[in-house]
Amino acid sequence: MNLYLLKTDSHVLLEEYLESIISLEGKKITYVYNKNLEEILEEAGYGSLFEEEKYLIVKNADFFGKEKLSEKEEKMLLSYLEHPYSSTTLFFVTYTDLDKRKSITKKMLEICTYKELLAPKGYELTKEVQKRMQGFKVNDAVIKFMIDSSLSQFDLICNEIEKLSLLYKKGDTILLKDIKAIVPPNLNENIFKFTDAVIEKNATTAFRYLKEFEQVKVDPLQLLNLLVREFRLLLYYKIYEKKGYSFKDIQKELKLQEWQVQKIMRNASLFHVDDLKSTLVLLAHMDYKIKSGQEDKNMSMYTFLTKYFV
16 A cells, blocks of 8 residues: 555654655655645656656645645545555655544545554553663663653653663663763753743743754643643733732632742733733644644744744
8 A cells, every 4th residue: 555644743653654664765755735735746646767666755734634625635635545656655644633524534544554653651651661772771760760851752752762872882781870961851940941931031041942942852832832831820810810819819729839829920920911812822823833734843933932022
Protein backbone atom coordinates (compact mmCIF):
# COMPACT_ATOMS: atom_id res chain seq x y z
CA MET A 1 0.00 0.00 0.00
CA ASN A 2 1.44 3.39 -0.98
CA LEU A 3 -0.99 5.60 0.97
CA TYR A 4 -0.53 6.32 4.67
CA LEU A 5 -2.42 8.42 7.21
CA LEU A 6 -0.37 9.04 10.34
CA LYS A 7 -1.67 10.68 13.51
CA THR A 8 1.14 11.74 15.83
CA ASP A 9 2.24 14.02 18.64
CA SER A 10 5.88 13.01 18.47
CA HIS A 11 8.49 14.13 15.95
CA VAL A 12 10.78 11.29 17.07
CA LEU A 13 8.21 8.52 16.54
CA LEU A 14 7.17 10.00 13.21
CA GLU A 15 10.72 10.13 11.85
CA GLU A 16 11.48 6.62 13.10
CA TYR A 17 8.38 5.25 11.41
CA LEU A 18 9.14 7.03 8.13
CA GLU A 19 12.71 5.73 8.18
CA SER A 20 11.42 2.19 8.62
CA ILE A 21 9.46 2.48 5.37
CA ILE A 22 11.38 4.83 3.11
CA SER A 23 13.99 3.23 0.88
CA LEU A 24 17.44 4.81 0.72
CA GLU A 25 17.23 4.72 -3.07
CA GLY A 26 14.00 6.70 -3.17
CA LYS A 27 13.41 10.44 -3.40
CA LYS A 28 12.00 12.05 -0.25
CA ILE A 29 9.99 15.29 -0.45
CA THR A 30 8.39 16.99 2.56
CA TYR A 31 5.49 19.44 2.32
CA VAL A 32 3.78 21.43 5.05
CA TYR A 33 0.17 21.78 3.95
CA ASN A 34 -0.78 25.45 3.68
CA LYS A 35 -4.04 25.51 1.74
CA ASN A 36 -2.43 24.36 -1.52
CA LEU A 37 -3.20 20.67 -2.01
CA GLU A 38 -3.18 20.97 -5.80
CA GLU A 39 0.61 21.40 -5.95
CA ILE A 40 1.12 18.38 -3.69
CA LEU A 41 -1.13 16.11 -5.74
CA GLU A 42 0.53 17.23 -8.95
CA GLU A 43 3.88 16.23 -7.46
CA ALA A 44 2.41 12.90 -6.28
CA GLY A 45 1.13 12.10 -9.76
CA TYR A 46 4.35 13.05 -11.54
CA GLY A 47 6.88 10.34 -12.39
CA SER A 48 10.42 10.40 -13.71
CA LEU A 49 11.64 8.66 -16.85
CA PHE A 50 13.30 6.04 -14.70
CA GLU A 51 10.22 5.42 -12.51
CA GLU A 52 12.21 5.93 -9.31
CA GLU A 53 10.39 5.57 -6.00
CA LYS A 54 9.18 8.85 -4.57
CA TYR A 55 8.07 9.51 -0.99
CA LEU A 56 5.90 12.52 -0.21
CA ILE A 57 5.37 13.51 3.42
CA VAL A 58 2.52 15.99 3.86
CA LYS A 59 2.59 17.48 7.36
CA ASN A 60 -0.28 19.41 8.98
CA ALA A 61 -2.78 17.41 6.93
CA ASP A 62 -5.49 18.27 9.43
CA PHE A 63 -8.26 18.31 6.83
CA PHE A 64 -9.04 14.74 7.91
CA GLY A 65 -10.19 16.32 11.18
CA LYS A 66 -11.83 19.68 11.90
CA GLU A 67 -10.17 21.59 9.07
CA LYS A 68 -11.93 21.73 5.70
CA LEU A 69 -10.73 21.40 2.12
CA SER A 70 -12.19 23.53 -0.62
CA GLU A 71 -14.65 21.69 -2.85
CA LYS A 72 -12.08 21.70 -5.65
CA GLU A 73 -9.32 20.29 -3.45
CA GLU A 74 -11.56 17.57 -2.04
CA LYS A 75 -12.54 16.43 -5.54
CA MET A 76 -8.88 16.36 -6.58
CA LEU A 77 -7.91 14.33 -3.52
CA LEU A 78 -10.76 11.85 -3.97
CA SER A 79 -9.75 11.43 -7.60
CA TYR A 80 -6.14 10.74 -6.59
CA LEU A 81 -7.22 8.28 -3.89
CA GLU A 82 -9.16 6.33 -6.51
CA HIS A 83 -6.04 6.02 -8.71
CA PRO A 84 -2.86 6.63 -6.67
CA TYR A 85 0.37 6.78 -8.64
CA SER A 86 2.19 3.47 -8.23
CA SER A 87 5.70 4.93 -7.87
CA THR A 88 4.71 7.47 -5.21
CA THR A 89 4.24 6.66 -1.55
CA LEU A 90 2.16 9.41 0.03
CA PHE A 91 2.15 10.04 3.77
CA PHE A 92 -0.46 12.37 5.24
CA VAL A 93 0.53 13.45 8.76
CA THR A 94 -1.99 14.99 11.15
CA TYR A 95 -1.56 16.27 14.69
CA THR A 96 -5.29 16.44 15.47
CA ASP A 97 -8.11 13.96 16.00
CA LEU A 98 -9.77 12.52 12.90
CA ASP A 99 -13.37 13.28 12.03
CA LYS A 100 -14.51 9.86 10.84
CA ARG A 101 -17.88 11.25 9.78
CA LYS A 102 -16.31 13.18 6.89
CA SER A 103 -16.48 11.49 3.51
CA ILE A 104 -12.84 12.26 2.70
CA THR A 105 -11.72 10.70 6.00
CA LYS A 106 -13.89 7.62 5.49
CA LYS A 107 -12.48 7.13 2.01
CA MET A 108 -8.91 7.56 3.21
CA LEU A 109 -9.33 5.06 6.03
CA GLU A 110 -10.85 2.52 3.62
CA ILE A 111 -7.78 2.39 1.40
CA CYS A 112 -4.79 3.65 3.38
CA THR A 113 -2.54 2.28 6.10
CA TYR A 114 -3.56 4.17 9.24
CA LYS A 115 -1.13 4.43 12.14
CA GLU A 116 -1.19 6.32 15.45
CA LEU A 117 2.27 7.35 16.64
CA LEU A 118 1.54 8.77 20.08
CA ALA A 119 4.16 9.55 22.69
CA PRO A 120 4.00 7.21 25.71
CA LYS A 121 2.72 8.56 29.02
CA GLY A 122 3.02 7.53 32.64
CA TYR A 123 4.23 3.97 33.23
CA GLU A 124 4.52 3.36 29.49
CA LEU A 125 6.89 6.32 29.23
CA THR A 126 9.09 4.86 31.97
CA LYS A 127 9.21 1.50 30.18
CA GLU A 128 10.07 3.15 26.86
CA VAL A 129 12.89 5.22 28.41
CA GLN A 130 14.27 2.07 30.04
CA LYS A 131 14.16 0.34 26.66
CA ARG A 132 15.93 3.18 24.88
CA MET A 133 18.64 3.33 27.56
CA GLN A 134 19.20 -0.42 27.80
CA GLY A 135 22.53 -0.04 25.98
CA PHE A 136 23.84 1.64 29.15
CA LYS A 137 23.93 0.47 32.75
CA VAL A 138 21.57 2.77 34.65
CA ASN A 139 19.39 2.49 37.74
CA ASP A 140 15.82 3.65 38.36
CA ALA A 141 16.99 6.97 39.84
CA VAL A 142 18.67 7.88 36.53
CA ILE A 143 15.54 6.99 34.57
CA LYS A 144 13.37 9.07 36.91
CA PHE A 145 15.72 12.05 36.66
CA MET A 146 15.71 11.85 32.85
CA ILE A 147 11.90 11.92 32.84
CA ASP A 148 11.44 14.60 35.51
CA SER A 149 14.09 16.97 34.16
CA SER A 150 12.54 16.74 30.70
CA LEU A 151 9.02 17.39 32.03
CA SER A 152 7.89 13.93 30.84
CA GLN A 153 8.22 15.18 27.25
CA PHE A 154 9.06 12.10 25.18
CA ASP A 155 10.82 13.91 22.33
CA LEU A 156 12.90 15.94 24.76
CA ILE A 157 13.93 12.77 26.62
CA CYS A 158 14.98 11.14 23.33
CA ASN A 159 17.07 14.21 22.56
CA GLU A 160 18.89 13.83 25.89
CA ILE A 161 19.43 10.09 25.30
CA GLU A 162 20.98 10.94 21.93
CA LYS A 163 23.44 13.23 23.73
CA LEU A 164 24.40 10.35 26.03
CA SER A 165 25.13 8.09 23.05
CA LEU A 166 27.76 10.60 21.95
CA LEU A 167 29.43 10.66 25.36
CA TYR A 168 29.19 7.02 26.44
CA LYS A 169 29.87 3.66 24.84
CA LYS A 170 27.49 0.73 24.87
CA GLY A 171 27.68 -1.04 28.22
CA ASP A 172 29.00 1.99 30.12
CA THR A 173 27.62 2.71 33.58
CA ILE A 174 25.95 6.10 33.97
CA LEU A 175 25.50 7.29 37.55
CA LEU A 176 22.97 9.83 38.77
CA LYS A 177 25.70 12.37 39.50
CA ASP A 178 26.95 11.96 35.92
CA ILE A 179 23.53 12.45 34.38
CA LYS A 180 22.93 15.58 36.46
CA ALA A 181 26.04 17.13 34.92
CA ILE A 182 24.73 16.51 31.40
CA VAL A 183 20.97 16.87 31.47
CA PRO A 184 19.78 20.34 32.55
CA PRO A 185 17.89 19.83 35.83
CA ASN A 186 16.37 23.30 35.87
CA LEU A 187 14.27 23.18 32.71
CA ASN A 188 11.02 23.11 34.67
CA GLU A 189 12.20 26.06 36.76
CA ASN A 190 13.18 28.00 33.63
CA ILE A 191 9.75 27.48 32.09
CA PHE A 192 8.18 29.16 35.12
CA LYS A 193 10.79 31.92 34.97
CA PHE A 194 9.81 32.44 31.33
CA THR A 195 6.17 32.80 32.36
CA ASP A 196 7.13 35.30 35.05
CA ALA A 197 9.16 37.29 32.53
CA VAL A 198 6.18 37.48 30.17
CA ILE A 199 3.80 38.59 32.92
CA GLU A 200 6.31 41.16 34.20
CA LYS A 201 6.87 42.33 30.59
CA ASN A 202 10.59 41.61 30.71
CA ALA A 203 11.07 41.14 26.96
CA THR A 204 14.82 40.50 27.02
CA THR A 205 14.53 37.65 29.52
CA ALA A 206 11.45 36.13 27.86
CA PHE A 207 13.06 35.99 24.41
CA ARG A 208 16.29 34.58 25.88
CA TYR A 209 14.43 31.71 27.52
CA LEU A 210 12.37 31.12 24.38
CA LYS A 211 15.54 30.73 22.32
CA GLU A 212 16.89 28.22 24.87
CA PHE A 213 13.63 26.26 24.79
CA GLU A 214 13.77 26.10 21.00
CA GLN A 215 17.28 24.62 21.15
CA VAL A 216 16.24 21.85 23.56
CA LYS A 217 12.94 21.32 21.70
CA VAL A 218 10.45 22.32 24.39
CA ASP A 219 6.99 22.16 22.82
CA PRO A 220 5.66 25.76 22.41
CA LEU A 221 2.15 24.43 23.07
CA GLN A 222 3.29 23.56 26.58
CA LEU A 223 4.41 27.17 27.07
CA LEU A 224 1.16 28.43 25.58
CA ASN A 225 -0.96 26.32 27.94
CA LEU A 226 0.98 27.61 30.94
CA LEU A 227 0.58 31.23 29.81
CA VAL A 228 -3.16 30.74 29.28
CA ARG A 229 -3.49 29.32 32.78
CA GLU A 230 -1.58 32.21 34.38
CA PHE A 231 -3.42 34.97 32.52
CA ARG A 232 -6.77 33.36 33.30
CA LEU A 233 -5.89 33.32 37.00
CA LEU A 234 -4.96 37.00 36.82
CA LEU A 235 -8.26 37.80 35.11
CA TYR A 236 -10.27 35.79 37.65
CA TYR A 237 -8.47 37.58 40.48
CA LYS A 238 -9.32 41.00 39.00
CA ILE A 239 -12.97 40.01 38.58
CA TYR A 240 -13.26 38.64 42.13
CA GLU A 241 -11.47 41.69 43.51
CA LYS A 242 -13.92 44.02 41.72
CA LYS A 243 -16.81 42.07 43.22
CA GLY A 244 -15.40 42.75 46.69
CA TYR A 245 -14.24 39.24 47.53
CA SER A 246 -11.85 38.93 50.47
CA PHE A 247 -8.38 37.41 50.05
CA LYS A 248 -9.57 34.17 51.67
CA ASP A 249 -12.63 34.04 49.41
CA ILE A 250 -10.45 34.49 46.32
CA GLN A 251 -8.08 31.80 47.54
CA LYS A 252 -11.04 29.44 47.98
CA GLU A 253 -12.41 30.23 44.50
CA LEU A 254 -9.04 29.79 42.76
CA LYS A 255 -8.20 26.67 44.82
CA LEU A 256 -4.61 27.82 45.34
CA GLN A 257 -2.20 28.09 48.23
CA GLU A 258 -1.80 31.40 50.05
CA TRP A 259 1.61 32.21 48.56
CA GLN A 260 0.28 31.56 45.05
CA VAL A 261 -2.62 33.98 45.52
CA GLN A 262 -0.22 36.58 46.95
CA LYS A 263 1.90 36.29 43.80
CA ILE A 264 -1.19 36.59 41.59
CA MET A 265 -2.29 39.64 43.60
CA ARG A 266 1.06 41.36 42.98
CA ASN A 267 1.03 40.54 39.26
CA ALA A 268 -2.62 41.50 38.82
CA SER A 269 -1.78 45.05 39.86
CA LEU A 270 0.24 45.37 36.62
CA PHE A 271 -2.83 44.89 34.38
CA HIS A 272 -6.25 46.26 33.55
CA VAL A 273 -9.02 43.72 32.93
CA ASP A 274 -9.16 44.68 29.24
CA ASP A 275 -5.41 44.03 28.89
CA LEU A 276 -5.83 40.52 30.28
CA LYS A 277 -8.77 39.80 28.00
CA SER A 278 -6.80 41.03 24.95
CA THR A 279 -3.83 38.83 25.88
CA LEU A 280 -6.06 35.76 26.24
CA VAL A 281 -7.54 36.49 22.81
CA LEU A 282 -4.01 36.66 21.36
CA LEU A 283 -3.19 33.30 22.95
CA ALA A 284 -6.43 31.78 21.64
CA HIS A 285 -5.57 32.94 18.11
CA MET A 286 -2.08 31.47 18.48
CA ASP A 287 -3.52 28.14 19.64
CA TYR A 288 -5.91 28.04 16.67
CA LYS A 289 -3.25 28.93 14.09
CA ILE A 290 -0.88 26.27 15.39
CA LYS A 291 -3.48 23.51 15.56
CA SER A 292 -4.95 24.42 12.18
CA GLY A 293 -1.50 24.30 10.57
CA GLN A 294 -1.49 27.97 9.64
CA GLU A 295 1.66 28.77 11.63
CA ASP A 296 4.79 27.00 12.78
CA LYS A 297 4.69 26.46 16.56
CA ASN A 298 7.99 28.15 17.34
CA MET A 299 7.38 31.07 15.00
CA SER A 300 3.89 31.54 16.43
CA MET A 301 5.27 31.99 19.95
CA TYR A 302 7.75 34.60 18.70
CA THR A 303 4.87 36.37 16.93
CA PHE A 304 2.78 36.36 20.11
CA LEU A 305 5.59 37.81 22.22
CA THR A 306 6.32 40.50 19.66
CA LYS A 307 2.68 41.64 19.68
CA TYR A 308 2.43 41.32 23.46
CA PHE A 309 5.51 43.42 24.21
CA VAL A 310 4.62 46.22 21.77
